[in-house]
Amino acid sequence: MSQESAREPRPETVRDIDPEIADALGEEKQRQRDTLAMIASENHVSEAVMEAQGSAFTNKYAEGYPGARYYAGCGPSDTVEELAIERAEELWGADHVNVQPHSGTQANMGVYTAVLEPGDKILSLELDHGGHLSHGHPANFTGKTYEVEQYEVDPDTGYIDYEGLRETAESFDPDIIVSGYSAYPREVEFERVQEAAEAVDAYHLADIAHITGLVAAGVHQSPVGVADFVTGSTHKTIRAGRGGIIMCDEEYADDIDAAVFPGAQGGPLMHNVAGKAVGFKEALQPGFEQYAKQVVENARALADHLDERGLEIVSGGTDTHLVLVDLRPSHPDTTGGEAEEALESIGLVLNANTVPGETRSPFNPSGIRAGTPALTTRGFGEAEMVRVANIIADVVDAPNDEDVLAAASDEVDELTDSHPLYE
Template sequence: MTVHLLLGRLCVLVNHLPTTDSDLSNAIAAERERQRDTLAMIASENYASESVLEAQGSVLTNKYAEGDPGNRYYAGCEHVDTVEEIAIERAKELFGAEHANVQPHSGTQANLAAYLALLEPGDRILSLELSHGGHLSHGHERTLPHDHFEVFHYTLDVDTGRLEYDAVAERAREVNPDLLVSGYSAYPRRVDWTRMQAIAEEVDAYHVADIAHLTGLIAGGVHPSPVDTADIVTCSTHKTIRAGRGGMVLCDREYADIVDRAVMPGCQGGPLMHNVAGKAAGFGEALRPEFEEYAAAILENAEALSEQLRARGLELVSGGTDVHFALVDLRNTHPERTGLAAERALEEAGIVANKSAVPGDPRPPTRASGLRLGTPALTTRGFGPDDLRTVANLVVDVLENPADDAVEAAVRERVSELCDEHPVYE
């Protein structure tokens, strides 16, 4: 049985645009071609199935549904109630959660809802520093959480690139936070959720686990889950789980009411019911046995990618990966090249990745010294470990030969061959 998602001809709601709005139609068609003809290695990206796309492009986009199923502020919600209830029940089954709110428009809004549910203005948040792998929504200085709460940070060990839990505990004692955030955007190792919960409890803080990147790995049973450990779990619903684009909050029943009210009206008004339908469709796919194979294949591919990158001389933060991406540190092997320059060079060759800060990075995040390379989307296309070793070689060829047109052309040709071997959205 194949573990990748079968993606056939993309024909959902594209029959009218060519005649009614050619400019928009052409832009969408061009994006489809870009996705088909390049290697998507941004760790937060994936390919939604035909079913998810159909759900998200449905008439549900027309319906306002402020409130919860059975308790809406508008009439005519009987069918969207059914859609949301399907998404909720599937989410609870996937993650073993007592309560799920599937309305957040994004993982960031799921985090905002968690903060609003648990905290008062001026309370203290302790989260991982952005340059060490945290996320903007964990309290970056230019975000809403930073404006409303006192935000402090812990860091990774800059030598090992790993969380040192004793150091996190010491930092928690210093800061005495009201809320501890775990779960990260660019940390390539497993998190000890139980240890983080113990740290939170020691300082009488709540614990929010943000599994935005890990949602599909946890649903597929190949990564430990913080559900039933952390007080509240937040996530994205489109990355490794490849459901409808958006966010979700999972919690025990004791937090259900305050979470629901924090989502709406606390953070947003009406849910995007077409996206909720996309979440339901994707969750349904994730409940099938083959999704476990897919999740396992993501990790197998990430390991193959990491091993080959290291074999070709690149340094990886923490020395490898336990998750769906490798984080390359360019400072020693390519000190003259920024993450931004590497990102642009790879894109010219048909490999779409993203720059990333690394622990102790002297460069600003807009330039950075790292490169994050993910495997979820390529795994969806059907790439296997041998393919990922090939891709690793192509990445290194580009990095080792800056501004070499012949190398770029050769890599792009091989990228084209790989895309043809593993088609998407034909």
């Protein structure tokens, strides 16, 4: 008997080899089918994107870049990465694109590594006002490596205080100014940030992680060609493989590529790059622009009706995919964490979030953040968003009322059943 024939047959499925993980995979798919996903940074990718991400590329090391790899056997990897780059350049109109970052945060790390030295200065939006950890929070590598100063939103309007940003830039003299945010519902005026950066001879990094798809579709102004560097996530409003992306002018291309590899990470996750390529191709189809427009219209409908129900909407509305609610004026004794927990119990999943002028701990803040990308993918329109707003308001009004929770749960079931996912 040959050695090959004497071997045990190799299990071919997760169920065969690891029933516990198979159960968890099945539970997660069912959870997504049965709940309303309203975390603003989440979406539902297509079966095609999932197929690419679960492909044999997960086995391949491809350190380096197309045509200049450190390993053999990278022909198919080069094809996939080149297609992802070409499609990204077409989507966003960028001169140079690096598709290797594993996340939006690592994309930001790539930019910082390319142009900053430890101790250099970053000016960015305060986290409580809608900024992001990777823009300089003390718990993040940025806050540990660089000197950070932060600007804010106007407390009366909820809009970025661009005059205050410029004044802070002139007094702080940063090396780089970061625009783009994780919980800011209004359109970003990238030109005004660029003017502030030029006034103090600073770089401008526009982080469009949340609005990548909206920018690609032309429903939000683009920082490409305005800011020196543009970073983003590829799995929020764009519905591609999970990861990050960096865009820049050709003059910075070599520095950015060297900063990503070998500067900030090792071999690219080629299965994720494949997922990015497939998602980018989907976004180049005519229907994507209408999808992105509907994402924004749905968010506006959600904000308007929550406002009608008496909830305080930060900045009075939204121009993007997300709605930020400050619970303090209408429900001073209810925290964002309590609202999040009650809503999850009936099948609606969003997140507690800090709000401008936050008075509570970031672990149990005063607001909630809701996004519309995933529900729009499921086919929701404005009429459904009004129903969703009523669910949220009902539960926030009475988070411990069993009758209210039961009725809200039934409403979630009706909405998920009528808009099936991954059949």
